[in-house]
Amino acid sequence: MSYQILPNIIFIFSILGIVLIILRRLPEAGAEAGNQAEEAEAHEILQDKGLPAQAISKIKVAVTFAVKKSWNFILEAKDLKPHAAAGYKMKKLFAALPGFKKQDIHPVLSADVKNEQYYLDQIKQEPKNLTLYDALGKFYLEAENFGDAKDIYQYLVNHQPASPDFQARLAYCFFQTKNYERAAEHYQKSLALDSTQPNRYYNLGLSLESAGKTAESVEHFEHAAGLEPAPKFYVSLSAAYEKLGNTDKAREALQLAQKLDPDNESVKEKLEKLVKI
16 A cells, blocks of 8 residues: 555655745846735735735745746656646645636626626626726715725725825725724815815815814815805805804805705705894
């Protein structure tokens, strides 16, 4: 019995020796790993959702690369065919290691099916395509799943901090989960990148007001109204002024809202109450 096990043991140790030799010749693998280092928390969150993480250690990169190279070397050295018993056994062994993928598996996905699994499968096929993560994030937003959407956009912001859209969507998620300070922080980052969005000034004002910073919210409501006069901007501006005890400014803002929307009963009622004060 031992004479059957011994060749297998020698064969395995030979493979390990090949792997070690290849590892010594893989400086490019270590460099690639350094470039792929990302924020650990964001990746852990996505991994919990079943999404592939892009940040991998130098060891994992090197081992994965070595496994693939050594597998090709073994097949060439021993002239093994796919149907050979030893080749089949070794393929099963290598398939259990991280990073080894079956290249012939490409699930067919229908563009008509728009559920969570659809987007997850798309991302698994193209883990570096950030557009797919954004699509999943939008799906979560439409489903009012703000917790999962927040995780996705935190990941995207970590990768593309200069995207005003990703910053704004992350801010919106924080607002919906009642983390108003963080919402204001990311709306400010979004507006620093693109200051032409009146709704983002408005949302920044709402975030600051909800965080108890009413005085700071006023300038952002005013800025939003300056970019695009809209009843809701003036209504929120009026409410902020009223909280600050400035009834005249509150009334003035509601009057501007009424000019834009004369049939708005809510604005009319609020204005009547302020007139009586």
